[in-house]
Amino acid sequence: MHLFLRFLQILLANGCLLAMTQLYAEDPFISIGVLSHRGDQFTSNTWDPTAYYLTTQLPEYDFEIVPLDFDEVDEAVRENKVDFILVNPGIYVNLEYKYRVSRLATMINLRGDDASYQSFGGVIFTRSDNNGIHKLEDVRGKSFMAVDATSLGGFQMAWREFNTKGINPYDDFSRLDFGGIHDDVVQSVIEGKVDVGTVRTDILERMASTGDLNLDDIRIINWQNDDAFPFRHSTRLYPEWPFSKVQHTSDALAKKVALALFQMPHQHPAAQAGNYAGWDIPLDYQQVHEFFQELKLPPYDVIGGFTLKDAIKKYWYWAILALVTLLIMSAITSAVVRRNKRLKRLQRRMEKHYEHILDSVGDGIYGVDLDGNCTFINKAMEHLTGWKKDELMGAHQHELLHHTHADGSPYPASECPVYATSLDHISRYVDDDVFWKKDGSSIYVEYSCTPIKGTGDKVIGSVVVFRDITERKLIEEKNLEHQMQLTHVARLSTLGEMASGIAHELNQPLTVINNYSRACVRMLESNKPMQEQCSDVMEKISKQAERAGAVIKQIRHFVKKDIPDKKAVRISDMLDVIIDLTHMEMAHKQVILEVNLDPYVTRVVAQDTQIEQVILNLVRNGIEAMENIPEEQRHLIIKTSRQGDDHVEFRVTDTGTGMDEALMEQIFDPFVTTKQQGMGLGLSISQGIIEAHGDQINIEENLQGGMSFYFKLPVVSESLEIGERSFNDG
Secondary structure, three states, X not given: OHHHHHHHHHHHHHHHHHHHHHHHHOOOXXXXXXXXXXXXXXXXXXXXXXXXXXXXXXOOOEEEEEEEOHHHHHHHHHOOOOOEEEOOHHHHHHHHHHHOOEEXXXXXXXXXXXXXXXXXXXXXXXXXXXXXXXXXXXXOOOEEEEOOOOOHHHHHHHHHHHHHOOOOHHHHOXXXXXXXXXXXXXXXXXXXXXXXXXXXXXXXXXHHHOOOOOHHHEEEEOOOOOOOOOOOOOOOOEEOOEEEEOOOOOHHHHHHHHHHHHOOOOOOHHHHHHOEEEXXXXXXXXXXXXXXXXXXXXXXXXXXXOOHHHHHHXXXXXXXXXXXXXXXXXXXXXXXXXXXXXXXXXXXXHHHHHHHHHHOOOOEEEEEEOOOEEEEEOHHHHHHHOOOHHHHEOOEHXXXXXXXXXXXXXXXHHHOHHHHHHHHOOOEEEEEEEEEOOOOOEEEEEEEEEEEEOHHHOEEEEEEEEEEOHHHHHHHHHXXXXXXXXXXXXXXXXXXXXXXXXXXXXXXXXXXXXXXXXXXXXXXXXXXXXXHXXXXXXXXXXXXXXXXXXXXXXXXXHHOOOOOOOEEXXXXXXXXXXXXXXXXXXXXXXXXXXEEOOOOOOEEEEOHHHHHHHHHHHHHHHHHHOOOOOHHHOEEEEEEEEEOOOEEEEEEEEOOOOOOHHHHHHOOOOOOOOOOXXXXXXXXXXXXXXXXXXXXXXXXXXXOOOEEEEEEEEEOOHHHHHHHHHHHHO
């Protein structure tokens, strides 16, 4: 080991002497080889200002630019014709492998005045009027032009994207040409000489800025959307061009050049001429190495054998390092073992702390694993359910707590929200359910179930937090019963107000029946053969009796206290009930009724009796609001119109005297009324009914006078309409 260290000292000393010798023997004329991917003249115009900048920063040297075609780069580096080299990353990777060139800086590309980027890609394009090519697969069998076989952005990047689609440019194109420079590739596509072309990113934009290209004339294939990169591109992005030193160039000179490049101002004329924003520390080009390995491009086209002897000869010092590392790792492992023991003690202490916290919470809490078995519970859980901890731990929670619905029907585990949370890892909240206690009784609960995540953010179960709402449930049921009683009282009150109209409604058919019956008796007593006339009279008696029966049926339907569940009801049927109960009153008060129903919405989901009560209340209020206006102006409109895809709006509009703003704000409060004999409950109860249906009654003043009351109800889905219609037709 001592001899090895001594040998390193000698090498370092000789290296320093060699560097000093090179420093004093350097040629003052320094050449920078630049890949001429857009022509020699363009390259000189672009990079000569950079060479001049380096000369001003390092006056003891004279820098010059040497444009190099793709096939001239390798020879220029091999024969030491250049001191520095600026090429694309693909060529750099080969030069690094073959001639040990080393990167000093990475170019920062410029877009506009202030946006800079350190990456670039390739763009694949065709003429915009070529309708046969839209994606990469469409290029198969077409003619294709690239810049050069060694051009990274002008060919190899596109090759990699084609390779992902199973396309080999050398086998699957009808023709593969190389234009030499990017501008020729673009012009060949525009002129129709080839079907598809590829160049590096920003070429199209720069040609468009100089007027050499109209971007509307081309279509980008495999367009990649990237908000952080402004140029059109079809491939993945890779690091920008590196500025590198050739092996024979001294490190001292390389450091000076690198420092001068790093210090170049963003707006320096040299940067503006080169259309870049300066230089940065060299990036990692491993991505390019992996890219070339994937396509088996040089220097990865031939990989020779590597024997154990070669490995020992090349990496013997790594064996020493590995031994030292092993000793260090042994010491670290020992320390980790001791630390783990301490962490386990802390973990047990924290678990007890968390257990105390859980037991102090008044709500029931228990954990469930992915199989539905209880993993932990708190004291409140035991108190609320009567189950002991030992009885619940490891037991299936659904079979003990959740096996049956409140109505006694079975509750399948597949429908359990806790089970669903374990499957889809989505938190859930249930506001009304039952848990079964150990003694067989049940409690109403509201609960939430939330996924529990373990290591690696993997869900290992869920936690359920529930609260006993039995007492609140009983109060709600009492309030509902009270509300139903109030509704029934209001319905009876409304019925009393309609008594005179109903009496007239029944009196008319009964009078007709009486008159027809007497006429029939007289015809029978005359002993004349009048059978046909008697039959006609009896048929008229039957129709009047049916009319009277329909009136009584409507009254019984309206007065009935028990309210059925919500169901699909026909809008026209409900309005027929309203019209039958109010047409006499409207006729008496000379109110013109207009019914305007949306023909595309026929049924809603509602409790029909309650909705009839609401509409009847609004209609009667509208009739009474028009008592003090001229008879010819009394118009009442009942209208329905669809709102979105799933609701229909009911609107009752009158042309009455309206109401002031203060009354509008409290009109739905209980015992607020404008009638001398009114109770002030009609609108309050109606508002409660509509809120139970998921909406509320709104009020607005009409521009032509009067008021409009409106609310929404859910419509019956189209699939249900079609299903029921098919059933009825069958």
